[in-house]
Amino acid sequence: MIVYLWTAPGDDSVAFHQASGVSDDQVRARRAAEVLLKTGQAGVAYVDCVYTAIATATLNFCYVPTGKGWCARLGEGDQVIWTPYATPAATSAAAPAEVTGPGGPGR
Secondary structure, three states: OEEEEEEEOOOOOOOOOOEEEEEOOHHHHHHHHHHHHHOOOOOOEEEEEEEEEEOOOOOOEEEEEEEEEEEEEEOHHHOEEEEEEEOOOOOOOOOOOOEOOOOOOOO
8 A cells, every 4th residue: 555654844943843644645745744834834844655564573564665755845935846856665575674654764
């Protein structure tokens, strides 16, 4: 099952906070993140396309990156600009790389 993880990380200031979510629709994921950009609650947002899997070692559900992602920033006139980027995709379906949440590790 393909899903879209979105995150809008803050910068530890009072005006910013981190928000994240999961959607089955890319457009809805982008719109959810855009609200936080347009209201000034986030400075950047990410949407990562992933699929759900079961980790073989733990039998826990996990998200596996497909290799597609988008980064958004607020441009002139409060227009949200989405830029595609490549994310590390799983090398094999038998051993998926676990993504712990929207944006993956380190974001």
